Amino acid sequence: MTVQHSVADVMSHPVISVGPGAAFRRVAELMREKDISATPVVDEDRRPLGIVSEDDLLARERTQATRRGDAWAERWWADADQVRATASTAGGLMTAPAITITADASLALAARRMHDAQVKRLVVVDTEGRMVGVVSRRDLLSVYAAPDAEIRMRVLAALVPRLAWCEASTVTVSVDGGVVHLDGEVPYRSDAMVLEALARTVDGIVEIDNRLEWASEDVAALSILEAPGVPAA
Amino acid sequence: MTATATCEIAIIDPVSGEVVDHCSGPLPDGRCPRAQDGERVPCAAHGLAPKSGTGLEGWTFQIVDRDLEECPISVLTGTTGLSGAGGVASTESPAMSGQNGARGFPHRSTVAEVMTRPVVTIAVTTPYKEIVGLMTDYDIGAVPVLDGDRRVVGIVSEADLLEKTATPEHRLGPFERRARQREHKGEAAIAAELMSAPAVTIGPETLIPMAARMMQARRLKRLPVVDAGGHLVGIVSRVDLLKPFLRSDEEIGRDILDGVVRRWMVIDPATVEAGVHDGQVTLAGTLERRSDLDLLTRLIHGVDGVVGVDNRMTYVFDDLHSGRRPAEARVR
Numbered sequence: 001m002t003v004q005h006s007v008a009d010v011m012s013h014p015v016i017s018v019g020p021g022a023a024f025r026r027v028a029e030l031m032r033e034k035d036i037s038a039t040p041v042v043d044e045d046r047r048p049l050g051i052v053s054e055d056d057l058l059a060r061e062r063t064q065a066t067r068r069g070d071a072w073a074e075r076w077w078a079d080a081d082q083v084r085a086t087a088s089t090a091g092g093l094m095t096a097p098a099i100t101i102t103a104d105a106s107l108a109l110a111a112r113r114m115h116d117a118q119v120k121r122l123v124v125v126d127t128e129g130r131m132v133g134v135v136s137r138r139d140l141l142s143v144y145a146a147p148d149a150e151i152r153m154r155v156l157a158a159l160v161p162r163l164a165w166c167e168a169s170t171v172t173v174s175v176d177g178g179v180v181h182l183d184g185e186v187p188y189r190s191d192a193m194v195l196e197a198l199a200r201t202v203d204g205i206v207e208i209d210n211r212l213e214w215a216s217e218d219v220a221a222l223s224i225l226e227a228p229g230v231p232a233a
Numbered sequence: 234m235t236a237t238a239t240c241e242i243a244i245i246d247p248v249s250g251e252v253v254d255h256c257s258g259p260l261p262d263g264r265c266p267r268a269q270d271g272e273r274v275p276c277a278a279h280g281l282a283p284k285s286g287t288g289l290e291g292w293t294f295q296i297v298d299r300d301l302e303e304c305p306i307s308v309l310t311g312t313t314g315l316s317g318a319g320g321v322a323s324t325e326s327p328a329m330s331g332q333n334g335a336r337g338f339p340h341r342s343t344v345a346e347v348m349t350r351p352v353v354t355i356a357v358t359t360p361y362k363e364i365v366g367l368m369t370d371y372d373i374g375a376v377p378v379l380d381g382d383r384r385v386v387g388i389v390s391e392a393d394l395l396e397k398t399a400t401p402e403h404r405l406g407p408f409e410r411r412a413r414q415r416e417h418k419g420e421a422a423i424a425a426e427l428m429s430a431p432a433v434t435i436g437p438e439t440l441i442p443m444a445a446r447m448m449q450a451r452r453l454k455r456l457p458v459v460d461a462g463g464h465l466v467g468i469v470s471r472v473d474l475l476k477p478f479l480r481s482d483e484e485i486g487r488d489i490l491d492g493v494v495r496r497w498m499v500i501d502p503a504t505v506e507a508g509v510h511d512g513q514v515t516l517a518g519t520l521e522r523r524s525d526l527d528l529l530t531r532l533i534h535g536v537d538g539v540v541g542v543d544n545r546m547t548y549v550f551d552d553l554h555s556g557r558r559p560a561e562a563r564v565r
Contacts, residue, residue, distance in 0.1 A: 004534055108512055109540040111478035137471045140478075144445035162528070178446060190499060194528065197497040200339065201535025206442040207341075219499050 003158040005203045007110050008103035010142050011124045011133035017042045020049055020091030027052055027090050038134070040123050041094045046130040048123040050094030057093070098123045103132055107140050107203070114140075143204035148175040154202045155180055159195055171195065171212065178206035189214040245280035245463070253279070259304035271302055280431060280463060339492055339536070344444050345437035347476040348458045348467035354379045357386065357425040364389055364424060377457045377465055378428045384463040387430030390454070394427060434459045437466055445474050480538035482509040489514065493532045498525065505529075505546070512540035523548040 002009075017040045018027055031039060031054065038053035099117045101110050103124050113122060114137065124133040146154075152175040163171055171184035180199050186192050192212040199208050244254040256276060260266050265274045353367055355376050367376060368391065375390035435444055435456045448456060448471065455470040486509045490502040506517040514533055520526055530544045 003531070106534075106540050108478045108538055111475045112512060112540065115475070115479050137475060138449075141445045141449060141471055141474055144442050145449035158531075178442060193497055193499070197493070197532050197535075198528075201531060204442070206440065206446065 003154055003202055005107055005143055006103065007101055007105045007107065007122075007124055007135050008133070010107065010139040011103070011135040012139060013124075013133035015040060015131060015134050017046075017131065018052070018090045019043070020089060020094075022090040024057075024088050024090070024093060027093065028057055031057075038121055039090075040098060040131060040134060041090045041096075042131055048098035048100060048125065048131050049091070050096030050098050051119075051121070051123065052090050052094045053120070056095055095119075100125045100129075101135065102127065107143070110135055111140055144178070146178075146204045148177065151175045151178060151180070151202065151204055155199050155205070158198045158202050162191075162194060162198055173199075175205075178204065179209055180205050180207070181209045181211065183211050185213045185215065187214065188216050188218045190219050193219070242276075243282045244276045245282060252282075256281075265302075265304040268302065274302060274304065278431065282461060282463070339488065342441045342477050342537075343437065344435055344439045344441065344458055344469050345467070347441065347473040348437070348469040349473060350467035352377060352457070352465060352468045354465065355389065355424050356380075357423065357428075359424045361394075361422040361427065364427070365394065368394075374470075375455055375468075377432065377468065378424045378430070379465060383465055385432050385434055385457045385459055385465050387424070387428030388432040388457060389424055389428045393429055432457055434463075435469065436461070441474055441477060444469060448474070477537040480512075482511065485509045485512065485514070485536060485538050488536045489533055493529065493536065497532060498529065500525070512538050514539055514542045516542065516544045516546050519547045519549060521549050523551045523553050 016030065016034050016036060018030065020041050020043070022030075022041075027039060031037070031052075038051055040048050041050045041052060042048050099113060099119050099122050101113055101122045101124055103126060110122060114120065121134055121136040123131055124135050126132050152173055155173050155175065159171070159173065171182060171186065174181045174183070180202075182195060182199060186195065192210065192214050195212060196208055196210040199205070242256045242258050243252045244256055245251065246253050254275065257266050268274045353371050353373055353376055355364060355367065355378055357378055357380065359378075364376060368374070375388055375393075377385050378387040378389060380386050433447070433451055433453060433456060435447060435458055437458050437460065439447075444456065448454070455468055457465055458467040458469055460466050486507055489507045489509070490505060494500050494502045494505050494507075500520065504518050504520065508515040508517075516529065516533075520529070526544060526546055526548055529546070530542050533539055533542050
């Protein structure tokens with residue numbers, strides 16, 4: 001159990017994908033059948049070429065309706081015959097190139113890449129550049145849907161190396177609705193601070209309730225804590 | 234902390250906005266204090282507003298489910314009993330704010346800091362055509378529906394339009410599509426008939442992880458943000474909740490030196506050089522103890538917005554291979 005999530009931990013996989021030659025109608029049907037909002041377009045080696053989303057499908061129909069000069073209602077309810085008459089392929093519909101990310105990347109990197117490229121999802125690739133999954137905004141937020149038991153395991157994974165180090169054997173970790181409670185006694189006040197700080201690095205926690213007690217005060221006399229602040233890096 | 238039943242919650246009629254009843258809040262095990270097993274909860278399909286001084290301020294929300302059997306407060310907050318929710322509402326944990334003296338760090342972002350405003354809104358009488366036009370013009374997926382007093386009475390989303398009026402065109406067969414077209418020619422549906430009501434809302438002071446939990450648990454893409462009186466102040470979407478990941482390099486650098494290094498590790502920040510570029514952190518300098526190198530890397534990974542850490546620091550004293558932790562190394 002790792003402390004922090006990588007893209008591989010939250011991505012959707014296996015992924016339903018299509019080849020560039022797949023027909024528009026087939027892509028639309030596939031997305032309806034599988035109830036998905038986007039499908040990557042990949043070559044025969046599963047290298048991503050682009051992505052077709054519901055937005056792409058709707059944009060295409062809206063463009064056609066606008067071209068015909070239809071009323072507002074028909075921008076939404078395009079004529080079936082028109083759709084068939086102008087049917088094209090996934091390769092023509094897709095938004096390309098696909099914005100990708102590696103499976104071992106941090107969630108923060110995935111969020112930044114989505115923001116920079118203004119996309120809602122990224123195609124996840126292995127080191128060879130082959131598609132292994134798709135990660136969406138919703139997936140990035142899924143760390144907050146983790147059950148308490150899983151959060152507790154991650155907190156323990158974060159604390160255990162340090163617990164052994166500070167010879168504290170009485171620390172108990174409980175998680176309730178994403179709120180992490182730390183109880184017990186540790187040798188030094190600095191240990192209590194470090195353990196709380198480590199617990200905070202776990203993804204998906206709501207708040208830390210640090211009830212750790214310490215036997216010896218080892219930081220009170222330090223002037224560093226009283227400094228008004230330091231300039232940014 | 235002990236679970237308390239003294240928290241009084243006002244139950245609000247979603248249409249008139251009037252307080253129709255009061256409730257003491259969830260039992261310690263999270264159940265409704267008034268519903269018998271399997272019975273519908275009395276506040277279902279109403280608005281809820283915890284009174285001030287309960288630690289739940291800003292948690293005004295509205296309950297959509299009409300068949301709730303559990304206390305919706307524990308459902309929404311994911312906690313059992315109010316003690317947990319009270320802890321959530323505080324922005325600093327006891328140890329960090331009080332005895333350990335690390336006030337104000339780490340910064341815990343609230344909904345108010347990331348929400349989108351102003352918000353495109355509609356009235357209950359806004360016609361279908363106008364709603365579609367607004368959503369297209371502003372490229373938005375949902376519009377809150379307000380009463381005359383700017384209180385949120387519902388929300389109309391793309392999903393509502395599609396679900397209540399039609400399936401998206403590419404999901405229809407040719408015959409269905411033609412039928413739908415005819416059916417809609419003369420139709421003049423208004424927001425009141427299209428909206429999901431009452432809307433699930435959230436308070437501006439709610440912490441982002443809490444908002445994300447709520448959104449995930451309810452499978453919602455966005456939540457109207459309302460003040461204690463139920464008045465709209467903004468709207469928060471999934472993309473807004475990802476904003477903490479997008480913090481500037483300056484903010485990240487400040488958190489690392491003033492937060493992690495100084496307040497958490499109690500090390501003089503002047504001994505650490507932290508370069509931040511697009512969230513990627515590079516560390517240089519010398520620490521006294523070898524054990525602190527790994528700890529610093531771990532802690533920096535937990536700072537919002539950090540993409541990766543490249544720790545090139547060196548150490549003076551190898552405390553990892555000196556057997557037990559030496560007492561003299563603890564006292565700095």
